[in-house]
Structure formats: structure tokens, C-alpha cells
Amino acid sequence: MIPTIITPMNDTSFINALIVGVSIALLASQIGIFVVGKKLSFLGDTLSHGAFTGIAIGLLIGIHPTITIFTFAVALALILTWLQEKSELSNDTYLAIFFSSLLALGIMIFGEEIELNEYLFGDINNVQFLDMLIAITVSGVVLSTLWLNFRKFIMTVVDKDIAQTKGINVSRYNYLFVVLLALTTAVTIKVIGILLFSALLVIPAASALILAKNLARSFVYSWVIAEMMVILGLFISYYGHTPSGPTMIIVGTGIFILSNIYRLVVKP
Amino acid sequence: MKKSETLVELSGVDISLGGKSIIQDVSFDIHRGETIGLVGPNGGGKTTLIKAILGLVQPTKGKITFLSKVQFGYLPQKTTLPLEFPITVEEILAIYQANTDKGNTLLQKLGLGNKKRQQLKKLSGGETQKLFLVIALASDPDIIILDEPTSNIDTQADRDLQEIIEEEKIQNKTIIIISHDIDTVARQADQIVCLNQTVCCRGKPNLVMRSKEFQNLFHDTHYHHSHE
Numbered sequence: 326m327i328p329t330i331i332t333p334m335n336d337t338s339f340i341n342a343l344i345v346g347v348s349i350a351l352l353a354s355q356i357g358i359f360v361v362g363k364k365l366s367f368l369g370d371t372l373s374h375g376a377f378t379g380i381a382i383g384l385l386i387g388i389h390p391t392i393t394i395f396t397f398a399v400a401l402a403l404i405l406t407w408l409q410e411k412s413e414l415s416n417d418t419y420l421a422i423f424f425s426s427l428l429a430l431g432i433m434i435f436g437e438e439i440e441l442n443e444y445l446f447g448d449i450n451n452v453q454f455l456d457m458l459i460a461i462t463v464s465g466v467v468l469s470t471l472w473l474n475f476r477k478f479i480m481t482v483v484d485k486d487i488a489q490t491k492g493i494n495v496s497r498y499n500y501l502f503v504v505l506l507a508l509t510t511a512v513t514i515k516v517i518g519i520l521l522f523s524a525l526l527v528i529p530a531a532s533a534l535i536l537a538k539n540l541a542r543s544f545v546y547s548w549v550i551a552e553m554m555v556i557l558g559l560f561i562s563y564y565g566h567t568p569s570g571p572t573m574i575i576v577g578t579g580i581f582i583l584s585n586i587y588r589l590v591v592k593p
Numbered sequence: 594m595k596k597s598e599t600l601v602e603l604s605g606v607d608i609s610l611g612g613k614s615i616i617q618d619v620s621f622d623i624h625r626g627e628t629i630g631l632v633g634p635n636g637g638g639k640t641t642l643i644k645a646i647l648g649l650v651q652p653t654k655g656k657i658t659f660l661s662k663v664q665f666g667y668l669p670q671k672t673t674l675p676l677e678f679p680i681t682v683e684e685i686l687a688i689y690q691a692n693t694d695k696g697n698t699l700l701q702k703l704g705l706g707n708k709k710r711q712q713l714k715k716l717s718g719g720e721t722q723k724l725f726l727v728i729a730l731a732s733d734p735d736i737i738i739l740d741e742p743t744s745n746i747d748t749q750a751d752r753d754l755q756e757i758i759e760e761e762k763i764q765n766k767t768i769i770i771i772s773h774d775i776d777t778v779a780r781q782a783d784q785i786v787c788l789n790q791t792v793c794c795r796g797k798p799n800l801v802m803r804s805k806e807f808q809n810l811f812h813d814t815h816y817h818h819s820h821e
Contacts, residue, residue: 361677362675362677362678363675364677413611476688479680479688480688480689482675482678483672483673483674483675483678483680483685483688484669484672484673484674484725485673486644486647486649486667486669487667487669487672487689487725487728487729489647489648489649490647490648490649490665490666490667491689534677534678534679537679538679538681538710538712539679539680539681539684539710539712540678540679540680540681540684541684542679543678543679
């Protein structure tokens, strides 16, 4: 057994993928609980498409894509939240419009130069040192902000009127949350692509919320499931010669199905 | 009797929501230690007025002035629980810092003492309302606002609630109760404010309930007959 495990561990690109994957999984799994609880999964999708368009614009105007992807994701998150607060149209309507428009714009700018595969699944096996550094730093910043304001974020999810009467500026925390989500999106999709981002954000959180007996455990379960997706997915793809991103998603889907079966059959 | 300290002054308050006028020209004072019963027909603007006092809705005209710094305890008519969250009773108490001695005493009194590990989504409507009553009162607020506190609860819980309100009154707390159950409100309130877009009548319960405006407003309802 030992020699077969050692083989990928001697491979630098595999190790880099593992490091960046593990840190992104922690980040996505924790913010994902709030995303599912606040019913913002579709916002996550829209932000990832918008952030991708940010890469395209960066390449078009000759600015480093890392800068444009962060700027674009944060600006988009703020605009969408502002529209949601001010307009009478439902939030889903705006998200659907932005979702398709940004996807179209990104593809128009990239034209024929992009591999659709890379767009959807990223390339975790080809992570640059700078991307790794940014991923770990942003994960640290977002997670510490999330945990330092944990009680207040939960209060805004439970009942915003009561939160407001307890002196919490609900609107300010909503904006802060979408900025954290935008940073998470920006740092994640460059490495693992749009589809894997959505999967890592929603699947571990949704499975954990099904399984957990209390909120504290749901954060732990979500983290464990996200790490299982990344680590199992990477090993299976290494040995099975399957593409890493899709393998991780399928591992996650398997866990989600098992969670539902457990909930429905074993512990109704 | 010495007039008690004024905490809040409402003067000429108008509120419109989405272009529709909900409340017009409402003026009255709220004093420390006073219990106000806010009554009126559905759509009369009771909840909107409460939300304006809480700062959740801004008046379009007029002013709501706080004459001293107050802390609110608010029990909304409906709470918007995230049903996806497996949050438990003890977790929600911790989140709202309601794990105080007072919070725990109230939890026991209202029969939720053995439900601390239960998830909120598995509580009944009445139990959820009791839990949020505990949250509203646990921090020992100056002004307690209860929006239809008896709408979901059984007779025993109703009696417990009356006792709890009496205890808060002894502590000189200011209480505003919105209720359909005008008999109960009349027994507890020092002042009744009858709201139908504007204040139709207000004053001591026995006087208000005999007034022509009040009887017109609640004509043909049990409120009218039970106090004729």
C-alpha cells in the first residue's frame, strides 16, 4: 500500500493541488453554510460567471487578471445586493439577467481562445505559486472575518427585524457577507473553475445541513465533506486518470446522495 | 400621582410604504413603567407603527423622539426562521445572548427547559413564539414590545404570559402589547391606543372602551358585546 500512496506525493503539482484544494475546501465549506441558509446559491453561481468575465476583461485590457477578477467579483456582488435592496423586482430575476449576460460577455471577449473545459473546471493540477499564496491569504482573511462576526451573521439570517432591534445594522452585514463571498469566488474559480466552485460551495454545506443535529456540527461536517471531495477526488483522478475537477464533483454528489439516504432511511 | 418619565414622543407621524399611506398624523407619548395596549382593525397600521418605534421603518413625516437611551425587547408577530439551519434552542439562546439567569428561568416557566437540544424547525408554532418571548425578555430591556403574543399559544401559556407581563410591570418596565384579544389587553394596559390609520381614541381602558369611536370601530365584534 505504502509505495502507491507515496507516488503522487512525490509529484510537486499533485502536492500543490492538494495544498490549494484543502485551503479552498475549508473556505468554501464554511461560507457555504451561510450561502445555503441565506438561500444565496444562485448568487454564488452568478458571481462565479461574473468573476470569470473579470478574467476576460483583464486579458483584454492588459491588466493582470488576478486584479480584475477580484475587482469585478466585489463590484458585481455590491451592485447585485444594492439592486436587491432598492428594487421591487425579485432577486432571482436580476441574478438570471446578470448570469446569462456575463456568461455571454465572457465568451464573446475570449472568443475562440478559451478551452471550455478550463472555464468550467479550472486546472488544479497546474497551480502557480502566486495563486497558491493568494488562495491561502484570502482564505485566512475571509474565514477570520466570518468567525469574528459569526454571532451577528447568524442573527441576520434568523430574523432581520430582531437583529436590527439588537443594534445590528443588517444591511451593512449583508454587504459585508457578499464581499466575503465575492473574494471567495475570485480566489476559487481561477484555480478550480466555475462548476467546481459551485459544487464546493453548495454540496458539502447542503449535505452537512441534512446530517447535523445542531448548527455547530453542520460547520464541522461541511468542512470534513469538502475535504473528502478534494482529497478523494484528487487521489481517484490520479490513479484513475480522470480529470480532477469532475472527479471531485462526482465524489461530492455521491456523499450528498448518501446523506439523503441516511436521513430518509436510517434516521428519518 | 407623579407623572412618570417620558421615554418616547411620537408627534405627527405619517408612514407610507410602497407609495401607500399606512399611518397618518399619529401623536402620543410613551412613559416609563406604562403598559400600552395597541388595538385596531387588521390593516390599521399597528405593526407598522411598532416597526417605526423600533427604527425598522422610517416615518415619511413627523418625528419619533427618544428622550433617553432605551433598549428594546421585541417579539414579532412572525419570525422568519431559516428552515435549512439545524439550529437548536440552546444555540439560538447563545446567539442572542439570552442564556442569562432570567432567560433560563423564563425558559423553565414556559415549559421549554427540557427542549434545549431540540432543533428550532421541530418546535411547534407556540413553542417558537415562547422561545422568542424568552429572547425578547432575557436581556432585561427597558421597552418590551409584544406583537400578537397570544396568537399561537394555548390557555396555560396564555396565563404564564399574563404572569410574566405582571412581573415586568412590577419591575417598572414599559410594555406595548398589540393584540386582538382586547379583554386581556384592557385588563393589563394603563392606556389603550386605538389605531385605524390614525389614533381614533386613546386613554384609560374603561373610558376608551365606552367611547363612541371605539364602539363604532369594533361594532359587531365580540369586543363590543363583551364590554357593553
